[in-house]
Amino acid sequence: MSDINKQQMIDTMIRHPVIAAVRDDKQLEQAMQSSARIIFLLAGSINNLSERCHQLKAANRLVFLHLDLVAGLKPDQEGIRYVAGQIKPHGIITTRPAGIKWARAAGLLTVQRIFLLDSSALQDGSRHIKSSHPDLVEVLPGVADKAIKMAVDLFDRPLIAGGLISERSEILKALGAGALAVSTGQAALWNLANIDPEH
Numbered sequence: 006m007s008d009i010n011k012q013q014m015i016d017t018m019i020r021h022p023v024i025a026a027v028r029d030d031k032q033l034e035q036a037m038q039s040s041a042r043i044i045f046l047l048a049g050s051i052n053n054l055s056e057r058c059h060q061l062k063a064a065n066r067l068v069f070l071h072l073d074l075v076a077g078l079k080p081d082q083e084g085i086r087y088v089a090g091q092i093k094p095h096g097i098i099t100t101r102p103a104g105i106k107w108a109r110a111a112g113l114l115t116v117q118r119i120f121l122l123d124s125s126a127l128q129d130g131s132r133h134i135k136s137s138h139p140d141l142v143e144v145l146p147g148v149a150d151k152a153i154k155m156a157v158d159l160f161d162r163p164l165i166a167g168g169l170i171s172e173r174s175e176i177l178k179a180l181g182a183g184a185l186a187v188s189t190g191q192a193a194l195w196n197l198a199n200i201d202p203e204h
Contacts, residue, residue: 007095007114009067011140014095014114015163015185017042017067022180024188025195026167032192033057037064039195045069045098045167045188050076055092062093069116070094072104082107089113102137115139116165121152131159143167143188148175150182157183173197 018024025041027033028048036044037060044066049057054070061068070088072080078088080099088097089111096114099105105115117139119130134142140163144156147166157164166179167188176187176194189195 007112009095009114011114014043014067014140018163018165018186022186023176023195023197024165024167024186025192026188026190028190032190033060035192036195037061037066039192040197041066041195043067043069043186045071046094047071047074047190048076049074051078051087051092054094058092058094062095067096068094069096069098069114071098071118072108073099073101073118080104085113086111096140098143102133105137105139109138114141116141116143118143118145118167119156120145121149121156127152127155127159130156134160134162141165141185144184145169147179147184147187147189150178153179153182153184170194 021042024043025036026045026047027036044061058068078084085107097108098116098118100118105117108115121144142160142162143165145168147168147170153166163185165186166184170189171191179187
């Protein structure tokens, strides 16, 4: 069960809108040394993720695990119960609406990831969100500020922009389009502070 609630997570994102998207041990160390307060774990196996989550929590970070990318884990109801009870992230990320429902039932915070490829993907995403009720939505690619604006209006959920973000200006555009936060694997961006979408 998560030891923070949705409002605490949102408050943290408002104060620290750059989320570190981590794929390996080197990035994990960089993330713990950075000013990023929220970490998305986008890789790993059931054999090492418990330790990674513990490390990050000990470093006072909020940890979200991408269920669809964990080696050795089937992201079904039992797999998610295992994640909640043994790996113990604050929350999960998944593209699967059923995974969102199971994770919420297990007491985890939830982020539904949606790829905004075209207008039908936007409508499908809206339908999935209405059925699964995630806490937040992550839309990709995060450099599509027009699509972000449309998603903000349609999804009625706090929104994270992710994917292909490699410059400060792209973070500002995503935040200016209405995203609450931005996730990026570019370690050079994790230390950005005082981000104001108006400037």
